[in-house]
Amino acid sequence: xxxxxxxxxxxxxxxxxxxxxxxxxxxxxxxxxxxxxxxxxxxxxxxxxxxxxxxxxxxxxxxxxxxxxxxxxxxxxxxxxxxxxxxxxxxxxxxxxxxxxxxxxxxxxxxxxxxxxxxxxxxxxxxxxxxxxxxxxxxxxxxxxxxxxxxxxxxxxxxxxxxxxxxxxxxxxxxxxxxxxxxxxxxxxxxxxxxxxxxxxxxxxxxxxxxxxxxxxxxxxxxxxxxxxxxxxxxxxxxxxxxxxxxxxxxxxxxxxxxxxxxxxxxxxxxxxxxxxxxxxxxxxxxxxxxxxxxxxxxxxxxxxxxxxxxxxxxxxxxxxxxxxxxxxxxxxxxxxxxxxxxxxxxxxxxxxxxxxxxxxxxxxxxxxxxxxxxxxxxxxxxxxxxxxxxxxxxxxxxxxxxxxxxxxxxxxxxxxxxxxxxxxxxxxxxxxxxxxxxxxxxxxxxxxxxxxxxxxxxxxxxxxxxxxxxxxxxxxxxxxxxxxxxxxxxxxxxxxxxxxxxxxxxxxxxxxxxxxxxxxxxxxxxxxxxx
Numbered sequence: 389x390x391x392x393x394x395x396x397x398x399x400x401x402x403x404x405x406x407x408x409x410x411x412x413x414x415x416x417x418x419x420x421x422x423x424x425x426x427x428x429x430x431x432x433x434x435x436x437x438x439x440x441x442x443x444x445x446x447x448x449x450x451x452x453x454x455x456x457x458x459x460x461x462x463x464x465x466x467x468x469x470x471x472x473x474x475x476x477x478x479x480x481x482x483x484x485x486x487x488x489x490x491x492x493x494x495x496x497x498x499x500x501x502x503x504x505x506x507x508x509x510x511x512x513x514x515x516x517x518x519x520x521x522x523x524x525x526x527x528x529x530x531x532x533x534x535x536x537x538x539x540x541x542x543x544x545x546x547x548x549x550x551x552x553x554x555x556x557x558x559x560x561x562x563x564x565x566x567x568x569x570x571x572x573x574x575x576x577x578x579x580x581x582x583x584x585x586x587x588x589x590x591x592x593x594x595x596x597x598x599x600x601x602x603x604x605x606x607x608x609x610x611x612x613x614x615x616x617x618x619x620x621x622x623x624x625x626x627x628x629x630x631x632x633x634x635x636x637x638x639x640x641x642x643x644x645x646x647x648x649x650x651x652x653x654x655x656x657x658x659x660x661x662x663x664x665x666x667x668x669x670x671x672x673x674x675x676x677x678x679x680x681x682x683x684x685x686x687x688x689x690x691x692x693x694x695x696x697x698x699x700x701x702x703x704x705x706x707x708x709x710x711x712x713x714x715x716x717x718x719x720x721x722x723x724x725x726x727x728x729x730x731x732x733x734x735x736x737x738x739x740x741x742x743x744x745x746x747x748x749x750x751x752x753x754x755x756x757x758x759x760x761x762x763x764x765x766x767x768x769x770x771x772x773x774x775x776x777x778x779x780x781x782x783x784x785x786x787x788x789x790x791x792x793x794x795x796x797x798x799x800x801x802x803x804x805x806x807x808x809x810x811x812x813x814x815x816x817x818x819x820x821x822x823x824x825x826x827x828x829x830x831x832x833x834x835x836x837x838x839x840x841x842x843x844x845x846x847x848x849x850x851x852x853x854x855x856x857x858x859x860x861x862x863x864x865x866x867x868x869x870x871x872x873x874x875x876x877x878x879x880x881x882x883x884x885x886x887x888x889x890x891x892x893x894x895x896x897x898x899x900x901x902x903x904x905x906x907x908x909x910x911x912x913x914x915x916x917x918x919x920x
Contacts, residue, residue, distance in 0.1 A: 432611065437739065454514070458654075460654035468762070473488035520670075564693055656769045745797060
């Protein structure tokens with residue numbers, strides 16, 4: 389056979405052997421940093437998840453008829469529920485340092501409910517319309533939560549994820565990060581004089597500065613986000629106060645100014661969100677089914693999110709029973725979203741998963757502290773509103789780095805696969821390409837026409853088809869999973885090509901002794917709720 393010389397000899401070890409756990413992490417899942425560091429790192433996680441909370445509320449509440457006061461209350465509720473869900477997930481769910489926050493996946497279905505004809509009554513005041521719409525969203529979220537609760541706690545999702553291999557995990561986890569590219573630079577460009585400096589300063593502090601300041605190397609990784617946000621936020625405030633945007637277009641003023649969010653004036657000093665605060669939820673069968681589909685899409689995306697978080701916290705691969713338990717508790721999270729009325733469902737926060745990679749701190753305690761900040765600032769409304777008024781382009785710049793880290797950890801699973809196999813090349817290339825191409829068509833069609841490619845009289849049916857095909861991670865993940873489990877599976881060489889043999893020991897909870905250290909329940913609960 390003609391060879392191209394220069395390869396490693398047969399008896400030489402591989403230059404970069406595959407690793408079950410990611411090396412180079414400062415603090416892994418079970419090792420907490422010092423208290424002052426942990427508190428600052430926890431605050432940083434709170435800051436990062438705040439952006440999604442504000443963006444979702446800002447997009448939904450005005451369409452529902454709400455003003456600044458309602459928007460502030462919805463942000464508080466979202467933060468409060470995110471804090472509860474993050475605590476529950478890290479204590480009783482997957483036990484991973486995953487932040488469970490508001491999810492973009494539910495937004496199209498929520499908007500569909502907002503636009504339903506029964507809410508367009510001209511006799512309703514804006515406040516009445518807001519509450520009616522919110523109650524309908526609550527009803528559909530409560531019903532949709534049963535899907536994840538049943539799939540997770542019954543162990544059905546465990547049986548599905550047992551067939552995941554490193555090869556089928558690559559497109560899923562990679563596009564959980566890379567698939568959110570629309571939230572990155574397009575957001576920076578909305579106010580480039582703020583967004584671009586934020587991006588450059590963040591890359592400089594986190595990647596270049598550690599090589600200059602050897603003694604403070606760790607702190608450059610730890611607190612790059614806080615340093616960069618504070619510097620650019622002050623700079624943006626000086627531009628606002630100095631009158632740089634006085635004659636600018638309203639759109640520019642809304643994205644660039646630091647005093648335009650209207651949240652500080654609208655937020656109460658102290659308010660504790662409570663269940664059914666908007667009234668009794670209303671139920672509609674079609675909307676509930678549409679929301680269930682969104683819940684299923686979020687379930688698939690969160691599975692990729694959990695795998696990314698496990699990698700960045702230097703834990704071993706998450707056993708299927710633990711993924712299933714995490715999904716069950718995420719279902720409880722969606723139920724809480726429905727009971728409290730957050731306007732959207734919950735899923736793994738992908739930007740916070742990326743932050744674990746940026747800081748190299750995968751400690752569970754840090755994320756539990758961040759949950760404390762979420763609850764604290766959701767009750768003290770005015771203080772929380774100060775941070776919530778940071779201009780969106782600053783957060784978009786953070787996304788450019790954080791989503792990239794999650795995409796990269798997805799690609800890192802390739803170390804377990806045979807990249808010289810044509811089967812691997814086909815599954816990898818085809819699923820990633822279709823994962824980018826199909827949602828591009830659906831999203832472009834929706835942007836041009838105002839509705840998706842599937843456009844029947846039944847709005848709920850349209851959502852059931854349009855929402856899953858608009859998610860890059862869902863399309864790529866499902867396609868890779870199907871191809872990997874149906875294409876020449878019985879060939880003896882294929883098992884090694886897809887990397888299955890690396891994950892065999894994690895198929896059951898007791899298959900690897902380290903699973904107990906990372907994923908066992910607290911308070912000796914494993915005795916009563918054993919993982920299989």
